[in-house]
Amino acid sequence: MSLVTVTINDKKLQVEEGTSILEAAKSANIYIPTLCHMNLHGGVEHNPGSCRVCVVEIEGRKNLAPSCNTMVAEGMVINTNSIRAITSRRTVVELLLSDHPQDCLLCEKNMHCELQALAADMGIREMKYKGEMSTFPKDFSSASIERNLDKCILCRRCVTACGKIQTVSVLSAVNRGFHTIISPAFGLPMVDTNCTFCGQCVSVCPTGALTQVNNTTKVWEALNHKDKFVIVQTAPAVRAA
Ligand code: FES
Structure with a gap:
């Protein structure tokens, strides 16, 4: 070159x-x-x-x-x-x-x-x-990932991590202007998507928009309802130094 x-x-x-x-x-x-x-x-x-x-x-x-x-x-x-x-x-x-x-x-x-x-x-x-200010509903449906869209800055890093690294493509940008959000299709809660809960999106999110669930009660609840929740250990960060 x-x-x-x-x-x-x-x-x-x-x-x-x-x-x-x-x-x-x-x-x-x-x-x-x-x-x-x-x-x-x-x-x-x-x-x-x-x-x-x-x-x-x-x-x-x-x-x-x-x-x-x-x-x-x-x-x-x-x-x-x-x-x-x-x-x-x-x-x-x-x-x-x-x-x-x-x-x-x-x-x-x-x-x-x-x-x-x-x-x-x-x-x-x-x-x-x-x-x-944005007031989007929070998504606490998953046992491992929480979404707080009011903290999303629309950087779309999670979209790339989910689509290009994990090749699951659960997340994408929807709506326009002030109402733009990063969301699963049709506004589905995470638990109703084919998310593998790998945690790649959490590891690249620059703010508190996507975080790992830190609630033992919720994890125990999920373990007792495996049909509804999927628990996979959060993957290590994929970001290069
Ligand atoms: Fe360059 Fe966001 S436009 S870092």
Whole structure:
């Protein structure tokens, strides 16, 4: 594969053609925050470009570009730290928080939540935008996986893990706009789908939208109703380092 020369934050480097700006920056130890992007073992990439947390400025282009799914090109001059890029990323996180429950201290993912970590990194201390909040029904039907869609940021990592890694394809995006959710077809509860309860979706979820059931009573109940519940040990994380 041929090499291209790009400049990132005044640093000239050579990277393989077809490399994303994010990967090129990483190779030069330049940090760009991400949220929806992930690399999985086995070479599976997930770059929906949906969150816009990774935007950068490219010389000669009017719009900011998501670095995770914009490929480098010969002579490209990129600025990852311009005021415009930093302000846009911050606004994206503030908007995500504006439709996110404010119960971090009670959340299963507290201190392990990527949205929480990003907000802390960016020094966000208060809710800038306030408005209508999502109020989707929670899905506690399964003995091993709980779904709290109010905490979903629509990164679709679970869709990729379920479809491309586990090849079960239980989860997909449905509806439009503010009503978009990640759900089994026809809004079925997890227990009524062909989910194998492998836990891959839980392991890649950046927030508390998908969590592992942590309730011994529920597990015992399920063990006594095997016809209704399926219990499979949660699989190890599939995310690459
Ligand atoms: Fe690039 Fe989400 S990480 S758009």
